[in-house]
Every structure is written in C-alpha cells, then in structure tokens.
Amino acid sequence: MKINMQRDKAILKALNEDVFPSLSPNFNERAMQLIFKEVKRKKKRNFIFMICSISAVSVGLIVLAFYLLKHFLSFNFAVHIQIPSFSLDSISQYYFDIYIAVLILVLISLDHLFRNIWYKKKYEGSVGQ
C-alpha cells in the first residue's frame, strides 16, 4: 500500500484551488493583546497563591507556637503578655506613629502608581515595534 501525494493531482488541485477567507488584518495584534492579558492574569493568580500560602504557613506557625508554649512549656499568657494602656501623655507619641504610618502608605502607593505607568509604557512601546 503506497500513498503518493504527487500522483493524486486531482485531489491536490481541488484542495489548493479552494478559496478560503483570510484573517482580519488586526488579528495578530488582537491575539498579542490577549496573550498579554493572560500573562497579567497569571501573575495575579501566582501573587494571590503566594499570599495565601504565606498566610497559611504564618497562621500555622503561630498556632503551633501557641500550642507548644502552652502545652509543653507551661507558658502562662495572662501573666507574660501585658495589655496596652492608653494615657493622655502617650497620645502625642501615637500621633507621631500614625503620621509615619500614613507617610509610608503614601510612599508605597506612589511607588505602585509610578511602576504601573512605567510597565504600561514599556509594554505599549514593545508591542508597537
């Protein structure tokens, strides 16, 4: 049993002369945009997975530490952990702490914003090339 493609001229002609519609002119660009979206989605998924894993491990370690301290080392939490007390003298100190915390949040937000702008410019520039 031999299959000789060149011998079947009629089939070759019928298939090769069959006219089919062509792709939309911007098909490749649209497909690339879809690919970039997928990459973004994958990064987001990985980030969420990482955060969940870290949180789960952290909670596990804290629970384990509490369990070990309480059952094996007979640690009394009521005695060793002080309940924070608030007085008028310490309020000015809290204001300063809050100021620092807000400052850090603002700086982190600005960093995030500028990074996003930079990535967007970088991707748009490279797609246009």
Place this chain on the structure above:
Amino acid sequence: MDNQEEFQIIQRICEGEINLYSIFLHRYSNAIYSLIVRIVASKEDAEELTQDVFLKAFKKLDTFHGKSGFLTWIYRIAYNTAISATRKTRQEIYYFDESMIDKVSEQHVDQLFENDENEALHHKLQLSMDKLNPEEKMLLLLHYSKGEKLNDIASIMSLSSDNVKIKLYRLRKKLYFLITNED
C-alpha cells in the same frame, strides 16, 4: 528558521520575552486559520478558534521540547480544538457504508486522481470533500494541502504511522466512491 532556532525563541519567551511570541503569530496564524476554516466553515468561528489555538499554545509553551517543529506541534492543538468545536455544533452527518470501500479497485482510483485537467471531476471532488467527516477532512488537508509527513500527521492526530497510511488509503477510495456514485 529551523527547529533549533524556534526552540531557542520559545525558551526566551518562557523566560519572559513575551513579545517574541508575535513572530510565531505572524508566521503561522494564516496556516492555522486556513486549516480550521475548512473544518468549521464559519469565518468568525474559525478566527475565534485560531485565537484560542494560539492562546492554548502559549499556555502550554513550557511543554514544547523541540522534538518536532513548532508548526507540527501547534497543528496538533489546532486539530484537537477544531474537532472539539465541531462536536459541540450540530453537523450534517452523511451516512456511508464503509464496506463499499473494499469493492473499489486501486487501479481505478489511481487513474481517476492522476487527471487534474477534468473540470467536472474537480467540481465533483469538492462536493465529495464536503461529505467527509471532520477527522477525514483534516487528514486530507494535512497530507495534501499542508504537505505534512506521515509521521507528523500521526503525531498531530495521535495515531500510529501505519494507521495514518491505512486511513489515507481508504480515504482515497471513499472519495472515488463518492464521486462515481454521486447520484
């Protein structure tokens, strides 16, 4: 661009140079589309499926080991995508008694298909091809239109090379039967 070069580009894409994927899109999108559009017959569906094929290929890019060319590898994804799409939609099924194939003489088949000047035959062939099922159409396209090797077709369609040979052999006879018994 040979297999080795394609494999190197794919490794770079996996390392984060995503823009390089557009090389494959520019090079192969028409080849994939021309295959799918002949199976699903709707321009819009075929374009969407072609996009699907490239997205699936991108997601699986880390599983490409360069044993075959990228085109053969992506043909396999296109084949599976197109066949699944046809299974989801209502297809007109043409009943054909497979035992009739055994009664067709190979010599007659050879003689008929050797002639490419006959316009009536050309028309009948195109009508007969429409009566083939999607797997058969795909086999015909990969072999005759895309010029894929039997080994590659076997890999694309998850068959053995011998099985591909047998299917092609029977397909030629089926086409002959459909043409000669059109009425």
